[in-house]
Amino acid sequence: MSEVTARGDREPAVVVQPDPIHEAAQRYEIIDTDVHFLPDWDVLRGYMPEPFRSKLTRYPLVGADFSPQYSTGIMGTGQDVMGTARTAQDMLNAMDTLNTDTVMLVPGFQRPQSLYHKSWVSVLASAYNDYLADKVLPATDRIKAEIMINHRDPAAGAAEIKRIGDHPGFISVYTEYGGNYEPVGTADHDPIFEAATERDLAVTIHAGCFWQQMTPIHQGTRTWTELLGISSISFTMASVGAMIMQGLFDKFPDLHITVKEGGFWWLPEFALRSDEFYLSHPGDVSLVERKIEAGEEFLNKLPSEYLFENFRFSSQPMCLPKNPKHFKMLWELCKSEDMLLYSSDWPHATFDPPNWIFENALITEEARVKILSSNSRAWFPRLG
Amino acid sequence: MTEYLVAKIDDMSENSVRAVKAGRHVVAVYRVDGEFYALHNTCPHKGGAMCDGMIVPEKLVVRCPWHHWNWRLDSGELESDPRQKIRQFDVKVVGDEVVLTV
Numbered sequence: 001m002s003e004v005t006a007r008g009d010r011e012p013a014v015v016v017q018p019d020p021i022h023e024a025a026q027r028y029e030i031i032d033t034d035v036h037f038l039p040d041w042d043v044l045r046g047y048m049p050e051p052f053r054s055k056l057t058r059y060p061l062v063g064a065d066f067s068p069q070y071s072t073g074i075m076g077t078g079q080d081v082m083g084t085a086r087t088a089q090d091m092l093n094a095m096d097t098l099n100t101d102t103v104m105l106v107p108g109f110q111r112p113q114s115l116y117h118k119s120w121v122s123v124l125a126s127a128y129n130d131y132l133a134d135k136v137l138p139a140t141d142r143i144k145a146e147i148m149i150n151h152r153d154p155a156a157g158a159a160e161i162k163r164i165g166d167h168p169g170f171i172s173v174y175t176e177y178g179g180n181y182e183p184v185g186t187a188d189h190d191p192i193f194e195a196a197t198e199r200d201l202a203v204t205i206h207a208g209c210f211w212q213q214m215t216p217i218h219q220g221t222r223t224w225t226e227l228l229g230i231s232s233i234s235f236t237m238a239s240v241g242a243m244i245m246q247g248l249f250d251k252f253p254d255l256h257i258t259v260k261e262g263g264f265w266w267l268p269e270f271a272l273r274s275d276e277f278y279l280s281h282p283g284d285v286s287l288v289e290r291k292i293e294a295g296e297e298f299l300n301k302l303p304s305e306y307l308f309e310n311f312r313f314s315s316q317p318m319c320l321p322k323n324p325k326h327f328k329m330l331w332e333l334c335k336s337e338d339m340l341l342y343s344s345d346w347p348h349a350t351f352d353p354p355n356w357i358f359e360n361a362l363i364t365e366e367a368r369v370k371i372l373s374s375n376s377r378a379w380f381p382r383l384g
Numbered sequence: 385m386t387e388y389l390v391a392k393i394d395d396m397s398e399n400s401v402r403a404v405k406a407g408r409h410v411v412a413v414y415r416v417d418g419e420f421y422a423l424h425n426t427c428p429h430k431g432g433a434m435c436d437g438m439i440v441p442e443k444l445v446v447r448c449p450w451h452h453w454n455w456r457l458d459s460g461e462l463e464s465d466p467r468q469k470i471r472q473f474d475v476k477v478v479g480d481e482v483v484l485t486v
Contacts (some may be wrong), residue, residue: 013388013404013411018425019396020433020450072452081449321415355431 012288025099029373031383032100034206034260034314034343037145038108039131040086047127047134056120059109072349073222082240082347084108084334088139094346095142098353099371102383105132105145106174106260110208113150121150122160129164137169140381144383146174146204151184151192158191171382172258173201177239185242187289193252200381202256205239207232235268236262237312244274244306247290250299256379260314261345267313268333271304278303308335312379314343315371316352320360328362341376388473390482396420401446403435406486411473413484414457416441421457422473422484429453434470 085091085108095103107113107128115121118309125148132145147170151156161173173196175184180254184192184205196203207228221227236259242248249255278285285305286297321327330336343351357368377383388406396402396415403412403425410425412435425434425447432450439446445454445463454463460472474485 010387010389010483013390013406016403016405016410018403018410018433019433020426020431020436022431081452349450349452352430353450359431 019129020355021097022355022358023101025354028354028368029102030098030100030342030354031102031373031376032095032098032103032344032346033104033258033341033376034106034109034316035091035094035100035103035346036080036348037085037091037132037136038080039107039128044124044131045084047130048123052120052123053178055187056123059300063306068204080108081345081349082351084347086137088143089137090142091143091171098344098346100344102144104143104171104376104380105136105143107146107148107208110176111209113370114181118150118153118156122153122156124148125150126163129160129170133164133167133169133236137167143169144171144380145169145211146172147201148174149192151175151189152181154189154191157189158195161192161195161199161201165195165201168382171380173203175203175205177205183235183239183242185244185246185248187237187293189244190251190290194246194254197252197255202258202380204258204260205236205262206260207236207262232261233263233266237266240270240307240311241274243310244303245278245285245299247285247294247296248301249301249306249310250294250296251290255312258310258314258341258379260343260352261316262313264313264315264334264336264340265319265330267307267335267339268330271307274303274307308339311339312341313339314345315340315347316343317350318352318356320356324362326359331362337364337370338375340371340378342372385485388484388486390484393477393480393482396482399439399441401437401439404435404484406473406484409473409486411484411486412437412446413475413482414439414446415482416444416457420475420477420482422475423455423457423460424471424473427453427455428449428468428470429469 041059083094085094113121128148136143137145147161147164150161164170177184193203199225241322243257285291285299342354357363357371386407390404390413391402399416401412401414403410410426411422416439423434425454427434427448429451432448434446434448436449437446445456446457447454455470456463460469462468476483
């Protein structure tokens, strides 16, 4: 209660500390599939071999000066407005605040993965994975992780999956994509997909390292909305298109690809257009590496079938149309209750709590459970 | 309409906020440069708690802690798109008390 005393007809107002997370979150199991984890750099250095341990004395910088600081006034990796988790206990504290049962950790540093020095990326990935296996995953069953790899060096990426991929705390493989690097759907990356499928591990493609180095798109870009808000979707579509059209899922039919922070409402356009376009222009599929290798002429299925069978999408950022009728149409067209895996993107400035799942009357009880937990359990077998 | 006593004036320091339950609403009451302002505590965007937002006195806005939407304290307008508004409430000083009307 406030300290003031009521006079006349006035009532004393009760001072409160509101919890902005919807109260329904306490009643559901919540698996958050995209939570960023940023170990202390000096801790990671302790897991690196020489000469990297001595030479790499800080998180490496990169060339281009695209930063959210100009649009939001926030500086720093990932715009950690909600806090920073550097240890298992940091993460558990945040999870309790958010009523989250289980998290999938995603590397909280995107910049180093765009480094020209491929060896640095491999070393950093191994150090990150080793730190998780050593200090974070043993601390609790509530924290799961993705294996960070150097996807720009597919042999090294596959080697890292083989090295640490049998650890039960790692439930997926993490890659990033962007305009400064070819889509990971090309056949050059098959060693990564082979190593992942051998271990029943999904592979994530996460919007990330495309803003730190100059690309033709960047030269015409001036704002953070263009870059992170819009360009990330086009890069996502290019990566998904490469995977589908270059026969990835005919070679690895059971491969699960999780798209994180890649947008979602574009699925109807992609599905309709790729089916239409492919059926009218199928002839060049026989020229892609995997089809040459298999001696096949066409895809085994329509592009849209791969899209809805081999992909799932993290839910954040959920951009809701104001008109419920429009939301219902999009929801159905995107097969949303089966395709979405809840994610918050904690602690970034694009943080998305689960409130929208509880507050929208068009989302059924069954759909809530699927998006918040059961879709993830089905998608990542090691979640059990 | 009901009047609620939020605080004694001196109980709220400059550039501070107090979240209060007033009827069925939770209202964030701000003191900025000697003036009092009251906004609904729930950000219309995604529900961030405005009482946890950063007050920017020089712009007379409060910044939602989740996604940094800047809401004007004096009009409830969104800084980057004034067509969008957060609900405002009447707040005044009566004697040495801060009085909120909901």
